[in-house]
Every structure is written in C-alpha cells, then in structure tokens.
Amino acid sequence: MKQTQKVPEATSKRLPIYYRILQKFEQAGKKRVSSNELSEVLKVDAATIRRDFSHFGALGRKGYGYDVEELVQFFRGVLDQDEATNVALIGVGSLGSAFIKYNFQKSHNTRVVIAFDPKAPHEGKEMNGVPVYHPDEIEEQIQKRGIEVVILTVPSKVAQEVTNRLATIGIKGILNFTTTRLTVPDTIRVHTIDLSVELQTLIYFIRNDENQSQMD
Known part of the structure; x- marks a missing residue:
C-alpha cells in the first residue's frame, strides 16, 4: 500500500482525524468499516473519504470495505506515530x-x-x-x-x-x-x-445553516 501521487493539502489535514477515529473503532473491537460508516462519524461525505484513501493505493476491498486494524497500522506509519x-x-x-x-x-x-x-x-x-x-x-x-x-x-x-x-x-x-x-x-x-477567524467562520456557518433551514 504505497502512496501513488502527491497528496492534496486538504486530504493531509484529514489524515490525523481518520487515524483517531480508526483507533477508536479498533479499541471497540470493530474489524471492518465502510466509507459510509466513516462518513456518519466524521461528517465527511463517503466519496471524499474514498478519494482521500485512493491517494495511498488500494486500502480497501470491494464488497468488504476497509480492514480497521490494517488501516490503523497504515496511518500510524504515514503519520510517523512510532517516532516521537x-x-x-x-x-x-x-x-x-x-x-x-x-x-x-x-x-x-x-x-x-x-x-x-x-x-x-x-x-x-x-x-x-x-x-x-x-x-x-x-x-x-x-x-x-x-x-x-x-x-x-x-x-x-x-x-x-x-x-x-x-x-x-x-x-x-x-x-x-x-x-x-x-x-x-x-x-x-x-x-x-x-x-x-475560526470563531467568525463558525458563526457564519451557523447563521448560514439557520437561513437555509428557514428557506426549506
């Protein structure tokens, strides 16, 4: 499972989040996970997750999803978690x-x-x-x-x-x-x-969500 191309910055910023969630799945005894399950937890659409993972080659198997333990080990290596x-x-x-x-x-x-x-x-x-x-x-x-x-x-x-x-x-x-x-x-x-800036951005999105709800 080798990196096949330059990883976009947006994808790189999500890698520690994937790693943290996958660790929790592993600790809970979960053996495999689908992109849809990850999407529900992360609030990131499944297509984006699959695209992020695709930058690192074939991490999953069609009809099976992703092996949690394998993904944890993989992202630990990518993020250099074994080196302080x-x-x-x-x-x-x-x-x-x-x-x-x-x-x-x-x-x-x-x-x-x-x-x-x-x-x-x-x-x-x-x-x-x-x-x-x-x-x-x-x-x-x-x-x-x-x-x-x-x-x-x-x-x-x-x-x-x-x-x-x-x-x-x-x-x-x-x-x-x-x-x-x-x-x-x-x-x-x-x-x-x-x-x-982060606080102002958060407030903007809250107000935008409220306006969208009123329009629906």
Missing part, C-alpha cells in the same frame, strides 16, 4: 500555559519538551515538568535538542522577529497562533491558526 516528535513552545501566556498543562504526549507522539518566555530566568525554571527559559536562550537550547517544530504563541508584534531567529537554526515547521502572517524561507512550513 519533540516540540518547542515560544510564549507561555494563557494559551501557552494551556499547551504545557495538556502536553500532547498524553494523546499521541508529539510533546512539548522546552518552552520560552520573557518572564523566565536565563538559567531556566520548570513548569509542569517542562523547562522554561528566557527567549535569549532560544538558539542554544533548540539546537542542543535538535528540535525542528515550534508552537508560536507570542504577541503578534514580535512574531516575525522570533520567526527570523528560528529561520537561522534549522526549524522546519511553525504552528502559528498569532495574527501575523509570517514571512519564512521555503525550507519552513507555517500553519496559522487564527482563533478569531
């Missing part, structure tokens, strides 16, 4: 503190192993088991740990400045929670999550 990824957090305000308290290691293979905040001492302090250093230590501490992915929760006014520093030390990915549209070299991938 260490992440740095820059900005330990309200949102950053929530990341540290939750820490991703509890649910999958990604975990925050170091954080940076202007209020922290240069020699570092510990918060929920995570060492927190002053931002002056970013280059040294990140390079020492070989970290390639960063969560950015700093004030927007300093987001680009911090990003410029990260670009000089081999960072490959930034999960950006600021409202700044970051400028980065081609070697860095940025995913921006603007919570205010």
